[in-house]
Amino acid sequence: xxxxxxxxxxxxxxxxxxxxxxxxxxxxxxxxxxxxxxxxxxxxxxxxxxxxxxxxxxxxxxxxxxxxxxxxxxxxxxxxxxxxxxxxxxxxxxxxxxxxxxxxxxxxxxxxxxxxxxxxxxxxxxxxxxxxxxxxxxxxxxxxxxxxxxxxxxxxxxxxxxxxxxxxxxxxxxxxxxxxxxxxxxxxxxxxxxxxxxxxxxxxxxxxxxxxxxxxxxxxxxxxxxxxxxxxxxxxxxxxxxxxxxxxxxxxxxxxxxxxxxxxxxxxxxxxxxxxxxxxxxxxxxxxxxxxxxxxxxxxxxxxxxxxxxxxxxxxxxxxxxxxxxxxxxxxxxxxxxxxxxxxxxxxxxxxxxxxxxxxxxxxxxxxxxxxxxxxxxxxxxxxxxxxxxxxxxxxxxxxxxxxxxxxxxxxxxxxxxxxxxxxxxxxxxxxxxxxxxxxxxxxxxxxxxxxxxxxxxxxxxxxxxxxxxxxxxxxxxxxxxxxxxxxxxxxxxxxxxxxxxxxxxxxxxxxxxxxxxxxxxxxxxxxxxxxxxxxxxxxxxxxxxxxxxxxxxxxxxxx
Amino acid sequence: xxxxxxxxxxxxxxxxxxxxxxxxxxxxxxxxxxxxxxxxxxxxxxxxxxxxxxxxxxxxxxxxxxxxxxxxxxxxxxxxxxxxxxxx
Numbered sequence: 001x002x003x004x005x006x007x008x009x010x011x012x013x014x015x016x017x018x019x020x021x022x023x024x025x026x027x028x029x030x031x032x033x034x035x036x037x038x039x040x041x042x043x044x045x046x047x048x049x050x051x052x053x054x055x056x057x058x059x060x061x062x063x064x065x066x067x068x069x070x071x072x073x074x075x076x077x078x079x080x081x082x083x084x085x086x087x088x089x090x091x092x093x094x095x096x097x098x099x100x101x102x103x104x105x106x107x108x109x110x111x112x113x114x115x116x117x118x119x120x121x122x123x124x125x126x127x128x129x130x131x132x133x134x135x136x137x138x139x140x141x142x143x144x145x146x147x148x149x150x151x152x153x154x155x156x157x158x159x160x161x162x163x164x165x166x167x168x169x170x171x172x173x174x175x176x177x178x179x180x181x182x183x184x185x186x187x188x189x190x191x192x193x194x195x196x197x198x199x200x201x202x203x204x205x206x207x208x209x210x211x212x213x214x215x216x217x218x219x220x221x222x223x224x225x226x227x228x229x230x231x232x233x234x235x236x237x238x239x240x241x242x243x244x245x246x247x248x249x250x251x252x253x254x255x256x257x258x259x260x261x262x263x264x265x266x267x268x269x270x271x272x273x274x275x276x277x278x279x280x281x282x283x284x285x286x287x288x289x290x291x292x293x294x295x296x297x298x299x300x301x302x303x304x305x306x307x308x309x310x311x312x313x314x315x316x317x318x319x320x321x322x323x324x325x326x327x328x329x330x331x332x333x334x335x336x337x338x339x340x341x342x343x344x345x346x347x348x349x350x351x352x353x354x355x356x357x358x359x360x361x362x363x364x365x366x367x368x369x370x371x372x373x374x375x376x377x378x379x380x381x382x383x384x385x386x387x388x389x390x391x392x393x394x395x396x397x398x399x400x401x402x403x404x405x406x407x408x409x410x411x412x413x414x415x416x417x418x419x420x421x422x423x424x425x426x427x428x429x430x431x432x433x434x435x436x437x438x439x440x441x442x443x444x445x446x447x448x449x450x451x452x453x454x455x456x457x458x459x460x461x462x463x464x465x466x467x468x469x470x471x472x473x474x475x476x477x478x479x480x481x482x483x484x485x486x487x488x489x490x491x492x493x494x495x496x497x498x499x500x501x502x503x504x505x506x507x508x509x510x511x512x513x514x515x516x517x518x519x520x521x522x523x524x525x526x527x528x529x530x531x532x533x534x535x536x537x538x539x540x541x542x543x544x545x546x547x548x549x550x551x552x553x554x555x556x557x558x559x560x
Numbered sequence: 561x562x563x564x565x566x567x568x569x570x571x572x573x574x575x576x577x578x579x580x581x582x583x584x585x586x587x588x589x590x591x592x593x594x595x596x597x598x599x600x601x602x603x604x605x606x607x608x609x610x611x612x613x614x615x616x617x618x619x620x621x622x623x624x625x626x627x628x629x630x631x632x633x634x635x636x637x638x639x640x641x642x643x644x645x646x647x648x
Contacts, residue, residue: 003638003648012609020613026635028615028623028643051619068633070626098632136620145617157645159603173605180645225640225647290596303596345600
């Protein structure tokens, strides 16, 4: 909501645009990269991660507009403005503050505004963390702000317009309820399945599979992200393809036709409606036509058109929303009451090879950086230690095994980064559930892969190394618990220690999630963990301690 | 605003009318790729106000330019993808 409102009310005004381009260096970053340390596990480098954390620690909210000096120190944050003129006044104010603190020579207090200039929040004092000196990303490493897509991915762009009563395109293209652009991607497996279906159907018409049909039709709606009519349940769509103009030398052309319908609304069960008062209903009905060109099981061009009608209401139970995007309320958005004819156009082309991730972009010799491996271990569990160099040396892997693991690591890293990106728009409670589920799936897939790739003695040693990483918290695993012959009474006391540790750690996690410095909080969390591991050890008998040491095997230095 | 029933009826009618050609097999007026592309292009406005700002998506690049030009960074932190030609 904030992003859409800021784009409309602040960054679409001619005078603001002119001054920002002339007097500032405009940089736009995703909140998931800057604000949430959870995602910074896969930040490209520790030094760049420090720059993000320095920004995040003073932000009054996960989104905002800020001013940053040449050393990467934030000077100002603002969430809204008193009126349109206040935006220009803020730019003047920002220039003056930058003149006073252009670089890294002196500490910089951060000024923060809930609304500029009338609602000022307490300043945040300088962290004292030295500014970064990093000039650019290491060779062969892409910027986390623009992660490359896998080679073969189809880059798809959508354009949607509302029509007036005479059937003309509405001229005002600033609000998203009259003009919308969207962008999404079609992965290689989906393209391959389409090519296979077309080949199998000959010249007969065939139904476009639901995953692809929903992907293509599901982005066609006006308004902002939160008004997606398919967010609660997928819309209905009935798209058909028919191969035409078969030509042995040219691409296969698939003529597409069909219909789609999407309908959604807020309800009493909708958590957002209860918390922030958002009330909405949205319905879209479209008829589709177009074609998709396929060559060697990859889509080489996609051209689709849709016509139909749309109805959208967006209100708030608690607030009288303005009729247009307003700088005073960037977080609440504005009211929408729309019922009109609409048109959509969709084009798709393969991501250029030079911009894609994969052999042609990264080079066959490029390796997944060590900090990404550490991030995977933190996020997905100790089984992922197998991707660390010192663990592979300990397991005495053959060259063939190393090549297989390296290939697997690339796939896991890409898949996991994609998963984290998909979490960026979700709420914290949804994020935790999604991560838990993803972690279980990733662990099961890795275990199956390792069973086929490693020898029995290597699997056994890897199991010991995993236990060394987990420590006595592995007592929660049934195999460990049974191996140590843990009694019911011990299990209950064990749970008590774990609950106590969770209560002690919870405020530290919250501090971390709200922009706290991981370099300060991380050691404290590890200290809490170590203390409670000692308590767990105190629950074991001498025999159990002996068995536990046997389970661990020879210690391996795992570093952090 | 139209009455909801009227709106739904008009939508359904449009769907029936436009879908009829498909039910009967290939339409005589199947569009060429060029015609489809031209219709899609016609939906794009000549100028999109918010795209006039030359946003950078790399903080390091922004800092480099800030040092070179002596200009402050105006940083927009957002949850969605508003500069990525995407809905937000």
